Amino acid sequence: MGRWKPDARNRLEQAALQLYSKRGFQETTVAEIAERAGLTERTFFRYFADKREVLFSGGSALEERLVNAVANAPASLSALDAAGLAVEAGAKLLEDRRPHARQRQAVIAANPELQERERIKLASLASALAGGLRRRGVGDPAASLSAETAIAVFRIAFERWIEDANQRTLSEIVGELRHELKVLAGGT
């Protein structure tokens, strides 16, 4: 009680994911997650608004990475390339978490409410990315079109990555899809 617990956030995330995988998201309570992590419910709510948010806590770090990457992309890049480079940079955040990502995706796939949440998170990533492009002086519709397209690339790359038998990195797959899109658009 009151003793400092190192890495509480991470332990809560791990405990939640294990319980959601084993028992199902709906069937798991915050009390059970906290207990498994050796922490209190109060500590849980210090980090997460509810049990759904545990699965989406990486979103803000990813958004920050995307927005920074787009701000720092070479000025010579087109809007679509700047957005594409940003999602490739964002992909690097996830590279060493493939087993975690796969387990998390299975929990989300089993629950329509979580799927809706995931889509909304992706939509807000696209908005943030479009905002970053506008700060580079990109107008509309180029900003939103580039951002939405880059996030679609990211989402499809992510799905392929968690199923990929060849152990390619997520950023490699993002790079391949960026290229594929240009081929499809007649650009290469």
Added chain:
Amino acid sequence: MGRWKPDARNRLEQAALQLYSKRGFQETTVAEIAERAGLTERTFFRYFADKREVLFSGGSALEERLVNAVANAPASLSALDAAGLAVEAGAKLLEDRRPHARQRQAVIAANPELQERERIKLASLASALAGGLRRRGVGDPAASLSAETAIAVFRIAFERWIEDANQRTLSEIVGELRHELKVLAGGT
């Protein structure tokens, strides 16, 4: 009672949209919608699963249109062009409903639950479109990439259309964005 009411579905949709706009989605009951339409709650539930679905009932007609259009697109078209042509065809379904679409969008924008629903409906349109592309012999990731990109174009075009002061048609705006995407990808 028991008397045949012409165009019940459409009357229920109109009544729901008017009440959602005036009072808010949360504050409106199915009983009120039915009463305004001069119908019974029982009739309401013959057409719609719940009061949320009233706003999304056009989705299946749109999906059908997209899937047919992609099946009938010239075989010589690339996957991205076939998907783009399909959303342009889908756009034609909505052309004469701009005031309705604008009012509906305002209701959705005011309610996070409806926004999530809208995103899921768009995601399932993208899945259906990708399925249509696969039936044309398009492989992956080209099928999902083209479908997701085309739906992103559709979504952005839709937003511009309901705000557009120049009274361009939705399919014109879709066409412009398809072109813009190719320019961004270096394809023209």
